[in-house]
Amino acid sequence: MIINKNEIAGILTKLAEEYRVIAPVKKDGLVQYAAIKNGEEACLDYANTKKPGKEILFPQSEELFNYTVSAEGVRMQDNVDKEATIVFGMRPCDVKSLVLLDNVFKNDQYTDVYYLTRRANTLIVGLGCNEPASTCFCTSMACGPFAKEGSDIFLTDLGETYFIEGISDKGKELLAKLGLSAASEEQKAAAAKLQTETKADGSINIEGLAEKLGGMFEHPFWDSLHEKCLGCAACTYLCPTCHCFDIADEAKDCEGCRVRNWDACMFPLFTLHGSGHNPRPGGKARWRQRLMHKFNYFVERYNATACVGCGRCIKNCPVNLDIRQALAEVRALD
Amino acid sequence: MNTTEKIREIAKQLLTDKKVDLVVGFAQGSLPLRSTPYFARTPEQADNLIWSATCENNLANFVRKRSDKVAVIAKGCDVRAMVALIKEGQINKDNLTIIGVPCQGMIDRKQVCEAIGCQEILEATDNGNELILKGKGFEKTLAKEDVMFVSCKTCQYNTPVIFDELIGEALPGKEANYDDIAAFEALSPAERNAYIAKEMSKCIRCYACRQACPMCYCSECFVDCGAPAWIGKGAQRVDDNALFQTVRVLHLAGRCVDCGACERACPMGIKLSLLNRKMVKDVKELYGAEAGVNLTDPPALNTHKFEDKEDFML
Ligand code: SF4
Ligand code: SF4
Ligand code: SF4
Ligand code: SF4
Ligand code: SF4
Numbered sequence: 001m002i003i004n005k006n007e008i009a010g011i012l013t014k015l016a017e018e019y020r021v022i023a024p025v026k027k028d029g030l031v032q033y034a035a036i037k038n039g040e041e042a043c044l045d046y047a048n049t050k051k052p053g054k055e056i057l058f059p060q061s062e063e064l065f066n067y068t069v070s071a072e073g074v075r076m077q078d079n080v081d082k083e084a085t086i087v088f089g090m091r092p093c094d095v096k097s098l099v100l101l102d103n104v105f106k107n108d109q110y111t112d113v114y115y116l117t118r119r120a121n122t123l124i125v126g127l128g129c130n131e132p133a134s135t136c137f138c139t140s141m142a143c144g145p146f147a148k149e150g151s152d153i154f155l156t157d158l159g160e161t162y163f164i165e166g167i168s169d170k171g172k173e174l175l176a177k178l179g180l181s182a183a184s185e186e187q188k189a190a191a192a193k194l195q196t197e198t199k200a201d202g203s204i205n206i207e208g209l210a211e212k213l214g215g216m217f218e219h220p221f222w223d224s225l226h227e228k229c230l231g232c233a234a235c236t237y238l239c240p241t242c243h244c245f246d247i248a249d250e251a252k253d254c255e256g257c258r259v260r261n262w263d264a265c266m267f268p269l270f271t272l273h274g275s276g277h278n279p280r281p282g283g284k285a286r287w288r289q290r291l292m293h294k295f296n297y298f299v300e301r302y303n304a305t306a307c308v309g310c311g312r313c314i315k316n317c318p319v320n321l322d323i324r325q326a327l328a329e330v331r332a333l334d
Numbered sequence: 335m336n337t338t339e340k341i342r343e344i345a346k347q348l349l350t351d352k353k354v355d356l357v358v359g360f361a362q363g364s365l366p367l368r369s370t371p372y373f374a375r376t377p378e379q380a381d382n383l384i385w386s387a388t389c390e391n392n393l394a395n396f397v398r399k400r401s402d403k404v405a406v407i408a409k410g411c412d413v414r415a416m417v418a419l420i421k422e423g424q425i426n427k428d429n430l431t432i433i434g435v436p437c438q439g440m441i442d443r444k445q446v447c448e449a450i451g452c453q454e455i456l457e458a459t460d461n462g463n464e465l466i467l468k469g470k471g472f473e474k475t476l477a478k479e480d481v482m483f484v485s486c487k488t489c490q491y492n493t494p495v496i497f498d499e500l501i502g503e504a505l506p507g508k509e510a511n512y513d514d515i516a517a518f519e520a521l522s523p524a525e526r527n528a529y530i531a532k533e534m535s536k537c538i539r540c541y542a543c544r545q546a547c548p549m550c551y552c553s554e555c556f557v558d559c560g561a562p563a564w565i566g567k568g569a570q571r572v573d574d575n576a577l578f579q580t581v582r583v584l585h586l587a588g589r590c591v592d593c594g595a596c597e598r599a600c601p602m603g604i605k606l607s608l609l610n611r612k613m614v615k616d617v618k619e620l621y622g623a624e625a626g627v628n629l630t631d632p633p634a635l636n637t638h639k640f641e642d643k644e645d646f647m648l
Contacts (some may be wrong), residue, residue, distance in 0.1 A: 029533075032602065050601070051538065061569060123566055134365070228372070228396070232540050232544075259568055314365070318601075320370035321370070322365075
C-alpha cells in the first residue's frame with residue numbers, strides 16, 4: 001500500500017480520536033516520543049529520539065498502585081494502563097528493543113502485568129531509516145535500518161510517499177480500515193531496493209563474543225576499560241534495552257503509592273546491600289556488568305544480545321566512552 | 335612545535351624519568367568534534383595525547399584521592415578545580431604535576447548542532463579560528479568563538495592559575511561578564527520559575543551533571559539516600575528535579591569553579607549554568623570570593639569577615 005506524506009497528519013489526527021497516538025515530536029530542542037492529538041505534531045524526519053522507545057511500555061517512573069489507610073481499612077488501587085495505543089514512526093532498533101524486553105517482562109519466573117498489558121494494547125508502526133547515522137551499528141546487532149521484527153505495520157520512506165506494509169494480523173486489520181490505495185509495481189520495487197541496500201555499520205563482529213566474555217570475568221582488561229567513565233547513567237537510561245528498575249514507596253500520612261523507577265548498573269547504590277557491603281564497589285565491576293549483561297548474560301539467557309546498535313550511548317556519553325571500541329578491544333585480546 | 339607535540343614531549347619525559355606514574359590528558363575521540371580522557375602510563379602511550387578545542391571534560395575528576403604520582407594536562411578551569419580540591423584536602427599537591435595549557439575555549443557541540451540545523455557531521459577540521467564541518471551534502475564554516483560554551487565565552491582564567499610547566503604563552507584575562515545571569519535576574523520571579531521548570535522537565539536524573547562536576551564528591555549524595563528519602567527518586571516530578579539541582583547548587587556555593595562541566599555533560603541539554611553561575615555571581619558580590627583562583631584564600635563559606643554582608647539575616 002501507499003500513502004502520500006501530506007495525508008499522514010490527517011490520518012493521525014483521526015486515529016487520535018480513537019486511540020492514544022504516540023509519535024516522535026520535536027520539543028524543547030529534543031525529539032521525544034509523546035502522545036499527540038493533532039497529527040501535525042508528529043516529526044518523522046529524525047535520526048533517533050533522545051530517550052529510547054522503551055519508555056512507552058516501561059516508563060522511567062511508573063506508579064504501580066496507590067493506597068489509603070483509614071478507620072475502615074486499607075484501600076488499594078492498581079494502575080494498569082489498558083489504553084489502546086498506536087506508536088507511529090518508531091525506528092527499527094527501538095522496535096527490536098521491545099522484542100528483547102518481552103523476554104525480561106515475561107518468562108518462566110516472572111510476568112509483569114504492567115508492561116504486558118501495555119504491550120498487548122499497543123500497535124507499533126515502524127519506520128525504516130534511509131540514512132542511518134554514523135553511530136548506528138544495528139546491522140551488526142541482528143537488527144538493521146529496515147528490520148521489521150516487532151513492527152505491526154512498517155513504513156518505507158519513498159520521498160513524497162510512504163510504502164506501507166502490514167506485518168502482523170493486528171497491523172493488517174488496522175490497514176484494512178484505513179482504505180489506502182495499492183502501491184504500483186514501481187513503488188514496490190523502489191521500496192524493496194531501499195530495504196535491501198540500506199545498511200548501517202555492520203563491521204562490529206560479535207561472533208563468538210559471548211563465549212569469549214564468559215571466560216573473561218577476571219581479565220585485566222576491566223582494570224582500564226572503565227577508567228575514564230564518570231559513573232553516570234546517561235548510557236544506561238538512554239539505552240533502549242537496559243531495563244533495570246528500583247521500586248520505592250512514596251507515602252504521606254495515610255496515603256501513598258508504590259513507584260517503579262529506572263535504575264542503572266552504573267550507580268553505586270544499585271548494588272549496595274543493607275549491610276553496607278557493595279559487591280560492585282567501583283567502576284570496574286560496574287562496567288564489566290554493563291558489557292557482560294549485554295553481550296554474555298543476556299545471550300546465555302535469551303539467545304540474543306541486549307544491544308540493538310542504536311548508538312545512543314555513544315552519542316550521549318560525556319567522556320566519549322564508545323561501546324564499539326570496547327567490543328573491538330575485547331575482540332583483539334588473546 | 336604545536337601544543338599537541340609539546341604535550342607529548344613533556345609527558346614522555348616525565349614518564350621516562352619516572353617522575354610520574356601516570357599522565358592524564360586527552361586522546362582523539364571516536365566521533366568528529368570529540369576528544370576523550372586518556373591515561374598514559376608509558377612513554378609510548380604518551381604519543382596518543384592530543385590537544386584541541388574539543389578537550390572539554392574537567393580532568394580534575396580523575397586526580398581526586400589518588401595515591402600515585404600524577405601529571406595532568408590541564409586547562410584553566412581544570413586547574414581552578416584542582417586548586418579548590420587541594421584546599422579541600424581531596425588532592426595531595428605533592429603528588430601532582432600540572433602541565434598547564436592556556437585555553438582558548440572549548441566548542442559546544444549543542445551550539446554547533448543548532449548552527450548547522452543538526453545535520454550529522456562526518457568530518458570536522460579546526461583551522462585555528464574556524465571550524466569547517468562536512469557531512470552528507472553540506473559543508474559549513476563556523477567561527478569558533480561563536481560556538482563556544484557559555485563558561486568559555488565568559489572565562490577569566492584561561493591561563494591556569496598555578497602550574498609546574500606552562501605550554502605556550504599566557505593569555506590575557508577577560509573582564510568578568512555575568513550578562514547572561516543579569517538577564518536572567520531581570521526576569522520576573524514567575525518567568526524565572528517557568529523557565530527553570532521547563533528546563534527541569536527535561537531532566538532524566540541520570541546524574542551526569544553531578545558525576546562530571548569536579549566539586550561534587552560527597553561520599554553519599556543526598557539523592558541516593560534511601561532512609562530518610564530526602565527526595566523522590568523518579569524524574570517525573572519537575573519539583574524533585576529542581577530540588578536536586580537546588581541542593582547541588584547550595585552544596586557548591588563558594589566552591590563551584592564555573593567550569594561548565596555539568597552543563598557539558600547533560601545529555602538533555604539543560605541550561606545548568608544559569609543556576610551555578612548565579613551562585614558564583616552572588617558569592618562574588620556578597621563575599622568578594624571566587625573559588626579556586628589561588629591557593630591562599632580560604633573557601634568563601636569557611637570564613638567570616640567583618641565586611642561580610644548580613645542583610646540576608648533576620
Ligand atoms: S548499548 Fe548503546 S548502542 Fe546498544 S542498544 Fe544500548 S544505547 Fe544502543
Ligand atoms: S555515559 Fe559514559 S561516563 Fe556515563 S556511565 Fe556511561 S560510560 Fe560512564
Ligand atoms: S572555562 Fe576557560 S579554561 Fe575552561 S575550557 Fe573554557 S575557556 Fe578553557
Ligand atoms: S545531567 Fe541533565 S538530565 Fe542528567 S541529572 Fe543532570 S540535569 Fe538531569
Ligand atoms: S557545578 Fe558545574 S560549573 Fe560548577 S564546578 Fe561543578 S561542574 Fe563546574
